[in-house]
Amino acid sequence: MQTCYSGTAVRAAERTLLDAGQGEALMRRAAWGLATVVLRELRARGPVSGTTVAALVGTGNNGGDALWALAFLRRRGVDAVAVPSGERMHQAGLAALLKAGGRVAHAVPDSAVLLIDGVLGTGARGGWEPPRVPEGAAVVVACDLPSGVDADTGHVAGGVIPADVTVTFGALKTGLVVGAGAHAAGRVEVVDIGLGPHLGAPDVSSVECEDALAVFGPPAWDDHKYSRGVLGVCAGSDHYPGAAVLVCSSALATGLGMVQYAGPERAADLVLAAHPEVVAGPGTEGKAQAWVVGPGLGSDKDALSRLNEVVAACVDAGLPLVLDASALALVELEDLARLRSAGCDVALTPHQGELLKLVDRLAPEIADGFADLAKADPVAAARRTAETLGAAVLLKGSTTVCAAPDGQTFVQNEGGAELATAGTGDCLAGLVGSALARTSGDGQRSTVEKAAAAAWLHGTAGKRAAEGGPFGSSRMPVAVQTVLAER
Ligand SMILES: NC(=O)C1=CN([C@@H]2O[C@H](COP(=O)(O)OP(=O)(O)OC[C@H]3O[C@@H](n4cnc5c(N)ncnc54)[C@H](OP(=O)(O)O)[C@@H]3O)[C@@H](O)[C@H]2O)[C@@H](O)CC1
Ligand SMILES: Nc1ncnc2c1ncn2[C@@H]1O[C@H](COP(=O)(O)OP(=O)(O)O)[C@@H](O)[C@H]1O
Structure with missing residues (x-):
């Protein structure tokens, strides 16, 4: 039996750990999990070093996860490129990326073989219109959930970039198994960041x-x-x-x-x-x-x-x-x-x-x-x-x-x-x-x-x-x- 939790419940579980001063550790655990899946996807397609990975980076912690993941990837020789979607980016994540030798660009480079969608996660409100991204060639890996998917319901109020893989943190979210959210998520991988004891009862289950x-x-x-x-x-x-x-x-x-x-x-x-x-x-x-x-x-x-x-x-x-x-x-x-x-x-x-x-x-x-x-x-x-x-x-x-x-x-x-x-x-x-x-x-x-x-x-x-x-x-x-x- 597979169990899922609402985005709201996952945020509440995170809150307990954030209040205990573990926010940065949680984010790095999430980002490490994301980078690991990205590396696996890259390795399945050829050499890792020298390939370009771009991330669409939002203004909140979802963007922070993507920046930290890019920093880890840069250390494996990846050309790691952050493409900001808003006026600001998670400060510590950006600093880590730049320190590792990554870069910031204003559009997704055509050379990108893999695109991380790190614009919106569980903190999204309402719909979102994705920017233009190079069509077809890049594998899309969503960070926590495809931006624009409601983590509680799976509803997509605006646009979405369909992912090949979604790397979700803490628990499988209901929004990734219902309707448009399930369709946009592609294959879903869950990264354990230690929320288990704080999650409470599941929201929905799936018979296997x-x-x-x-x-x-x-x-x-x-x-x-x-x-x-x-x-x-x-x-x-x-x-x-x-x-x-x-x-x-x-x-x-x-x-x-x-x-x-x-x-x-x-x-x-x-x-x-x-x-x-x-x-x-x-x-x-x-x-x-x-x-x-x-x-x-x-x-x-x-x-x-x-x-x-x-x-x-x-x-x-x-x-x-x-x-x-x-x-x-x-x-x-x-x-x-x-x-x-x-x-x-x-x-x-x-x-x-x-x-x-x-x-x-x-x-x-x-x-x-x-x-x-x-x-x-x-x-x-x-x-x-x-x-x-x-x-x-x-x-x-x-x-x-x-x-x-x-x-x-x-x-x-x-x-x-x-x-x-x-x-x-x-x-x-x-x-x-x-x-x-x-x-x-x-x-x-x-x-x-x-x-x-x-x-x-x-x-x-x-x-x-x-x-x-x-x-x-x-x-x-x-x-x-x-x-x-x-x-
Ligand atoms: N908490 C933790 O410790 C951990 C959290 N983790 C990660 O954090 C994610 C949640 O992060 P979060 O709470 O910062 O929200 P997030 O999804 O980045 O979005 C908020 C930002 O987006 C903006 N915005 C909102 N709606 C918008 C729209 N429709 N269109 C455009 N912009 C919109 C909004 O901007 P504002 O409008 O407030 O200026 C705000 O800046 C979670 O999914 C997981 O990936 C993991 O690292 C594990 C540890
Ligand atoms: N796009 C879809 N993806 C997956 N399953 C679908 C889709 N559209 C319909 N189905 C499934 O097909 C079945 C259609 O049932 P129903 O509408 O009662 O058809 P009918 O009355 O003709 O027998 C349901 O089990 C439904 O879940």
Whole structure:
């Protein structure tokens, strides 16, 4: 499990050490870590001595880190060039650079093979417009975070110089794992500067391979089909029959004990043609241990009555429930309240558009300014919705955010934009359903953690599928099987 801290929390942890007079030591530790990564990048490309490394240097301590790093690099024979972005530079850092034989220039030299972005770190406020830098040739290494990325949220209000590598200090920051911030950061390396004991509880976590496999592991030797998880799927309609197939196929690809399908004849026939092992019928009777409802259901009376039947089945038996797609537009507060009272784990899986509609309809008390919040701070938006509706929220997008009503939050970035194709959300619903069905008795992991495990598998499978060229969502189940087979 990877853990992240908000930029604000990292600053607070630093403050304790700054107050104890350790500011300079911290900065030199950070700068040494940055210089070490830069040297590694240079060595991977050829000789180090004589190559030009430039740093865009801001007015604050982020610039100070960059100046000290340049000073260390100069001692390795690098032509170290500081390019100030403002009127002033960190004094001790500048003195160290000049003493080591580095120089100051007013533009990034064309000869620079590597550019350090040391303009803004955790002290940035609002947006920033980067200066023109020579295009293409230089590797970009961001100091602490790419300038212009909000360290708490990942929001980029102005411009940003996308980094190949970000060397971040003290702890992985939330802004480096969410949305535009995650995209701009490139590969992230964390340099320990001794903040550990002062950091407190993490802000968000990310499920990694091992955590996901603990949910989607192989069967135990004595498992039988009813102990490996039985998932009920209420998806698809005469109008959208394919959704039923995608949900069932993805769930089956994880190796469940059984998938039970509830839906109309046309969709059921397609499901059975693809997977004769599915037990299909019009209603919810059966042995399901969790349900997925919503993909391709539509919005008519029939869709509503099918949703109601599934909610009733879950309430009766205390089963976990995934509400996706059409179900998000049909579910009512009373349904959520009944599910909560019955002790059912509930996961709502909207994309951003569905989230806004859901909040408008069911949580008007938080709707004011919510669209802006969802854009700038998806973690806060998912958390607020989860808390208000009393259910786990899996918010889909370039970063998938899984938030629990108590604030526990996971962010997952395994997938890429190849997943932006119709039906991949249906596949994800099948995976979340499988995660809940197969762990319905284990009580060890929270619903959001299980949802995050499904998001890990979905994103990783998306990447795997993309290796074979452009793809549609029907390729996802095979990719899921491949990912699980390879681990
Ligand atoms: N604390 C420590 O001991 C350690 C800290 N460390 C490092 O310090 C970094 C934090 O340093 P920081 O607090 O000086 O803030 P920083 O990110 O350099 O930016 C502030 C400067 O930028 C300016 N500015 C702000 N917004 C702007 C904008 N939109 N557009 C343009 N300018 C803008 C603002 O100028 P002002 O407007 O106030 O005149 C101010 O001068 C942290 O990320 C890490 O790298 C490490 O060395 C470990 C030890
Ligand atoms: N740019 C992107 N980068 C990574 N993942 C993405 C991107 N765009 C969409 N996705 C993922 O693709 C899936 C799309 O789901 P959804 O919008 O519900 O599609 P559908 O309703 O067509 O099935 C989600 O899991 C989402 O996180």
